[in-house]
Amino acid sequence: MKEFLDIALAPPTVVFTVLLVLVAFYWVLAILGLDLLETDVDLLGAVGLRGIPSSIAISLFTAFTWFLCLSGYAFLDELPWDGGPLGLLVVPGALAGGWLATRLMLNPLRYVLPEPKVPSRHDFIGRMCVIRTGTVTAHFGQAEVHSEDGSSALLQVRKPGDEALASGDSALIFDYDAEGEFFWVMPYDVALDPHKKGL
Structure with missing residues (x-):
């Protein structure tokens, strides 16, 4: 548990840990009926994540990226030698992997969560x-x-x-x-x- 916390609270993983805590806090508020964030701006469409509500897409991306970043640094800590330059690849790899994992979730989620109707x-x-x-x-x-x-x-x-x-x-x-x-x-x-x- 201590090793997990050491990695989760160490830079740069701590950035994604904080974002994950904010996402969890957002969903607690949403469950209580205080839905504070939903945007119509097609920002997610520009990165290929159109088709599900923005709050869900951002939450999935944050969770996947945090997990991959945490796993990457945990793997490097287990190596018998110093990871060295490999540590520089963890964050870009986690971001790319988080995007890919979120994109792969789009198709099954579209069946469960139909795209909101655009006012006309x-x-x-x-x-x-x-x-x-x-x-x-x-x-x-x-x-x-x-x-x-x-x-x-x-x-x-x-x-x-x-x-x-x-x-x-x-x-x-x-x-x-x-x-x-x-x-x-x-x-x-x-x-x-x-x-x-x-x-």
Whole structure:
């Protein structure tokens, strides 16, 4: 046990030991419902680790790298001669091995942990909204809509036809114009809204 602690707390392994402790602390907070880290930045995709939540990918990489670094220095300590230059290869080897091991875990984890759905403007299609401008025409209008998580957004909306829509009226979002970056809406009875709780 003493030899294990000596290696785990000696540089440079101690850097990965500290990171592993932070990862463990993060997962304790996550279990308690305090999920503090999840990024949409495609940083992991740049190093070939796209496909699973970033918190899991970082945790796996840290654990594998720590284990390989610890094992590498433990192996060198058991050699009957001084490892010498071999010690300089442990950290780069652990980093490369940690990356490779994490990458090999991606395929089985993708089946267990499907990739999170990326929010899209098309998610608003089929939802009710409330008109926030005095009127809505084929060229002007804004409306407020609530998403599944309860957050609200102010959208640019347009209306075909001559039926009037005024401030406070409910309308149905039925299409999105990507070129004009606005949503098409039509008058609709709020009582028929399947997402009524979101309003």
